[in-house]
Amino acid sequence: xxxxxxxxxxxxxxDSVSRQLTQTFISQWKAAHPADQxxxxxxxxxxxxxxxxxxxxxxxxxxxxxxxxxxxxxxxSNQLTDELLAADVLVMAAPMYNFAIPSTLKAWLDxxxxxxxxxxxxxxxxxxxLSGKRAYVLTARGGIYAGGPxxxxxxxxxxxxxxxxxxxxxxxxxxxxxxxxxxxxxGLNQAKAxxxxxx
Numbered sequence: 399x400x401x402x403x404x405x406x407x408x409x410x411x412x413d414s415v416s417r418q419l420t421q422t423f424i425s426q427w428k429a430a431h432p433a434d435q436x437x438x439x440x441x442x443x444x445x446x447x448x449x450x451x452x453x454x455x456x457x458x459x460x461x462x463x464x465x466x467x468x469x470x471x472x473x474x475s476n477q478l479t480d481e482l483l484a485a486d487v488l489v490m491a492a493p494m495y496n497f498a499i500p501s502t503l504k505a506w507l508d509x510x511x512x513x514x515x516x517x518x519x520x521x522x523x524x525x526x527x528l529s530g531k532r533a534y535v536l537t538a539r540g541g542i543y544a545g546g547p548x549x550x551x552x553x554x555x556x557x558x559x560x561x562x563x564x565x566x567x568x569x570x571x572x573x574x575x576x577x578x579x580x581x582x583x584x585g586l587n588q589a590k591a592x593x594x595x596x597x
Contacts, residue, residue, distance in 0.1 A: 403481055404437065405491065407491060437481060479509065488533040493537065530563075
């Protein structure tokens, strides 16, 4: 049995293409792996606070020097990190907002990129500690960006995943969602065809 962690980050609950892709992924994965455990964390319904001095205090201060807010921030970060550590498969659903990922997803990443837990520093540089995991990134984009200079999603997320040791990363892009007509239909069909090969 594998554990699958799904991170939703679309600000929209209805009419969200990335959420549609996630539901397709879940249906196909359950059909192929009925015994697997799937956990969904919705960063729009339950936002994670952005990195601030309170979280930094929770990370860096000794336990007897933390105030209540710092302790609560640390416990939240620990919970999020533990979810990631327990997962065998990570799925991130990320619509493109202003050429990049939603700030809610960045906030989640800031909570789980933890020195000594998901990566460590060595004499030869940082080393990821999550090798052996797989990741899938499901994106929805208004225009056509894959492989171009305006795509700041895929290069960033590949670097972040590699930093923590996840090098088996598959991107599935639904592009042209705001271009209408044939572009939208073609982009969605291409994404779903790639999704069908995942499970």
